[in-house]
Structure formats: C-alpha cells, structure tokens
Amino acid sequence: MKDQGVLAHLERLEAQTNISNRKSEEPTVQKKESSLRTRIRELQQQRDKLRAEVKQWRARVKQSPAKENPSKTVISEQEVLERAWRDVKAILEAYRFTGLSGKLTSRGVCMCISTAFEGNLLDSYFVDLIIKKPLRIHHHSIPVFIPLEKIAAAHLQTDVQRFLFTLWEYLNAYAGRKYQADQLESDFCAVLTGPLQRNALCNLLSFTYKVEQRCQTFSFSARLLYEDPTAALPTDVTVTRPGVEASSPTWEEHRASHQMLFRTKPLHQVFASFSKETEKLRLNLVS
Numbered sequence: 339m340k341d342q343g344v345l346a347h348l349e350r351l352e353a354q355t356n357i358s359n360r361k362s363e364e365p366t367v368q369k370k371e372s373s374l375r376t377r378i379r380e381l382q383q384q385r386d387k388l389r390a391e392v393k394q395w396r397a398r399v400k401q402s403p404a405k406e407n408p409s410k411t412v413i414s415e416q417e418v419l420e421r422a423w424r425d426v427k428a429i430l431e432a433y434r435f436t437g438l439s440g441k442l443t444s445r446g447v448c449m450c451i452s453t454a455f456e457g458n459l460l461d462s463y464f465v466d467l468i469i470k471k472p473l474r475i476h477h478h479s480i481p482v483f484i485p486l487e488k489i490a491a492a493h494l495q496t497d498v499q500r501f502l503f504t505l506w507e508y509l510n511a512y513a514g515r516k517y518q519a520d521q522l523e524s525d526f527c528a529v530l531t532g533p534l535q536r537n538a539l540c541n542l543l544s545f546t547y548k549v550e551q552r553c554q555t556f557s558f559s560a561r562l563l564y565e566d567p568t569a570a571l572p573t574d575v576t577v578t579r580p581g582v583e584a585s586s587p588t589w590e591e592h593r594a595s596h597q598m599l600f601r602t603k604p605l606h607q608v609f610a611s612f613s614k615e616t617e618k619l620r621l622n623l624v625s
Contacts, residue, residue, distance in 0.1 A: 438506065445469070445476060451506050453513035455570065456604065460513040465505070473498065483538045484508050507568035514570030514604075515540035521606035529609055531557055541567060543605075546580065549612050551592070558593075562600060575600045 439450045446469030453460040466477040473494050480486045486505065493501035522545070523534050532546045541564035548557050559580050562572040575597045579589065599608045 438502070449502060451502075451509055453510045455510075455514040455517045458517065460517055463509055465502075467498075480505070480509070481512070481538075484512065504568075511564075511566075511568045511570050512539060512541075515543075515564060518570070518605040519543060521604075522609060525606060526609040526613075529612065539567070540564075543572075547609070556592070558596065560596070560600065562605075570604070572601060 438452070441448050441450075443466065446467045448464060448466045450462055450464045452462045463479045463481075464477075465475060465480065468474045468476050475486075475490060475494075478486065484505075485508070489501060489504050489508070493504060519534060519536050519540055522530070526547075529547050529549075530545055531548050534543065534545045536543045543562040544560065546557060546559045548555050550556075557580055559578045561576040563574040564571075565573040577593045577596045577600070579593075596608075599611065603611075
C-alpha cells in the first residue's frame with residue numbers, strides 16, 4: 339500500500355537525524371544540535387501518532403461493511419499521506435544542521451555525507467540509494483579504501499539507519515585523521531626531522547621529530563596505529579629515540595608523556611603544546 343511505502347521512506351529519512359547527537363566543540367553548533375534534537379523528538383512523536391492513525395484506519399477498513407461510503411476512506415488515507423510528506427520535508431529541513439543532507443530522487447533518495455573535525459568542515463561524499471527491494475546503491479563517491487561493500491552487506495537490507503551511521507563514522511574518522519596529518523605537515527614541518535609516512539586510510543602514521551628540552555634538542559620517532567577505523571585518535575602509540583638503547587628515568591618520563599599526549603590529543607595540538615613549552619623555556623632563559 340502507498341502508506342506503507344511512505345512510512346518506510348519516512349523512517350529511513352528520520353533515522354539519519356540521530357547522527358546529529360554526536361558532540362561538537364563549537365558552542366554555536368551545540369546550540370543548533372540541541373534545537374535539532376528537540377525537533378527530532380517532535381518528529382518522532384508525529385511519526386508514532388501517524389502509525390497509530392494508519393493502524394486505526396486499517397482496522398476500520400477491515401471491519402466496515404461494503405455499503406459504507408468509500409469517500410470517507412479515501413479522505414482519511416489522503417490526510418495520512420499528506421501528513422507523512424510534511425514530516426518528510428521537515429526531516430530534510432532538519433538535516434541542514436547535521437553532517438547529512440538528503441534529496442528525494444525519482445529512484446529513491448540521494449544522501450550527502452559531510453565530514454568535520456574540531457569545527458572545521460572537510461570533504462563531503464554522496465550515496466544515491468534506490469528505494470526498492472532489495473535496496474541498491476546506484477552511484478556513490480566513497481573512497482575505495484572505505485569498506486562500503488562490507489558495510490552495505492552487513493546493514494543496508496536490514497537497517498538503513500545503521501548502514502548510513504556506520505558509513506558516516508568511517509568517513510568522518512578518516513577525514514579527521516587526514517586533517518591532523520595535513521596540519522602536522524603544513525604547520526609543524528620545522529619540527530619534523532623526516533617525511534611523514536602514512537597510508538591511504540591514514541590509520542598508520544610514522545614520523546621523526548625534535549623537541550627542545552633544557553637547552554638541548556632531542557630527537558624522537560613515533561608510530562601511531564589506529565586499529566579502530568571509526569576513531570580519530572590512535573589506539574596504539576610507540577615513541578622511541580633513534581640510536582639510543584639505554585634509557586634513563588628522565589627519558590622514560592618523556593616517552594610516557596609523549597605517548598599519552600598522542601593517545602589523547604589531536605596531532606597538531608600535541609605539537610602546539612611542544613612549541614609552547616619551548617617558547618616558555620626561552621622566555622625563562624632571557625629573563
């Protein structure tokens with residue numbers, strides 16, 4: 339029935355707005371997200387009410403005698419459909435404040451997935467879905483190293499909401515890792531003592547760098563592994579000193595401190611903190 343198709347389409351679109359629950363560091367974005375969550379709850383209540391009305395309408399149609407005036411049934415169905423499309427339009431309007439936006443097409447819906455890190459808007463990708471059984475991806479711009487087929491096989495036919503949310507997590511984490519590596523190369527190239535090595539997915543980074551400590555310059559090597567493909571911070575960090583085998587208590591303290599910083603802060607923030615410490619030492623020497 340038409341109402342079933344509209345309701346299913348409404349659920350698919352409404353499910354994506356849940357992605358807006360992810361936290362943002364910018365106060366203005368937080369305010370928008372709070373407003374959006376309120377709007378989402380209102381839409382969910384409207385959806386539940388719509389479901390109840392459809393259920394009641396079906397029960398009346400099933401129990402009504404054949405001589406009943408069919409125009410009443412037609413009007414009821416039309417009201418339900420009009421309300422459903424109003425909700426669809428409201429949900430698409432709400433998407434403007436999230437990392438997702440959707441546009442209805444003749445075949446189904448085209449979703450645009452926008453990525454961001456620390457309030458910086460990064461790359462956007464699209465997935466054009468054909469809303470038929472079975473659901474199919476008509477076109478997309480997802481990078482080849484993102485396991486789109488694997489994600490689709492696991493969730494597309496059974497849970498479209500989870501499919502799009504998982505895909506967004508992969509893309510947003512990749513964009514965040516790439517942004518950090520790019521910032522390190524562009525803003526802190528003077529601190530790097532060799533080229534930054536990274537793979538296409540940016541989930542394995544290795545580099546050497548120097549840090550000034552007590553009027554001395556020390557060289558370090560770091561290897562950052564991101565075993566969680568949906569994370570923008572590394573899960574495993576190794577920091578060593580090239581050519582140094584014996585380790586003093588002071589060196590172990592610095593190594594542990596650096597590893598903790600790499601695990602808990604974005605790359606460019608870690609090196610910004612190194613620069614601040616160096617500048618503070620220089621000012622102390624001058625004074």
